[in-house]
Amino acid sequence: MKPRRVGVLLNAASGKSGGGGNLQAALESAFGKHALSANLEFLKGEDLRAGAERALQKATRGELDAIVAGGGDGTISTMAGVLAGSDIPLGIIPLGTLNHFAKDLKIPLDLDEAVGLIAAGDVRSVDIGEVNGRIFINNSSIGLYPYLVLERERRRRRERLPKWVAMILAGLRGLRYFPLRRLSIRAAGMAEAYRSPCVFVGNNVYQIKGPSLGTRDRLDEGELSVYVAKQHSRLALLWLSCRAFFGFLNEQRDLRRFNIPAVEISSHHRRLLVSFDGEIETMRSPLHYRIGPHALRVFAPSISS
Secondary structure (H helix, E strand, O other), rough: OOEEEEEEEEOOOOOOOOOOOHHHHHHHHHHHOOOOOEEEEEOHHHHHHHHHHHHHHHHHHHOEEEEEEOOOHHHHHHHHHHHOOOOOOEEEEEEEOOHHHHHHHHOOOOOHHHHHHHOOOOOOEEEEEEEEEEEEEEEEEEHHHHHHHHHHHHHHHHHHHOOHHHHHHHHHHHHHOOOOOOEEEOOOEEEEEEEEEEEEEEEEEOOOOOOOOOOOOOOOOOEEEEEEEEOOOOOHHHHHHHHHHHOOOOHHEEEEEEEEEEEEEEEOEEEEEEEEEEEEEEEEEEEEEEEEEEEEEOOOOOOOO
């Protein structure tokens, strides 16, 4: 059924929310144009989960037909953590910097087109990833990347740098620090030990080289994609990244990759720094990853089988 009443929760700190009143006026115009009754709330990032829980209660009582999230991947991930497993569909207004989840679902980045997609009422069920009860929509990683994100955010706060500049500087520092982790990976009767700077766990299969690097063709195939970097030196890891970007990655030589519905990753460290859709959290080892098949309902264009 096409929705008529929607609760719209927007991250006030998202990349395209800086316009404040201009964005609100544009959204109100778009929802009105598409005959949707919308209640807009601009919330701080730390208040999004509580806002989503309140909206879910309203939807459960029949006061809302759908819930809409406006923001980047972190915002969508927070909302998905509340709505996963429910029958309430999630609409997405991409307002972030990268919008990986929206792009992989082929959701328009244009505001009016995104609202029009929600109004059309086409709903798909997609998978979510989960680790120790924490839901993610894109990916989770252990090793170098979480440290890069922490350093990036420290530099942005301290030096007020653009996000991409802070990430480059964080990358240079990260290569000097270069954390290698001794990890044990167990899945489906298999147990392997690794010493790796980076383990990446994706919600469904990621393209890892060429123009499609970092994208997914499907989000409903019911499997995690696990990538373990084999490189043990700074220069080797940097060279691997360059070759992946330009499409010359040798997967068999450079990575250990497997697709599986569940995996356990453990370390001799009691706690590990873990990233989830760009957010960082310290978690107790072992990490129990699993896929949640078709756990999230989203407004998105239909795809061919």
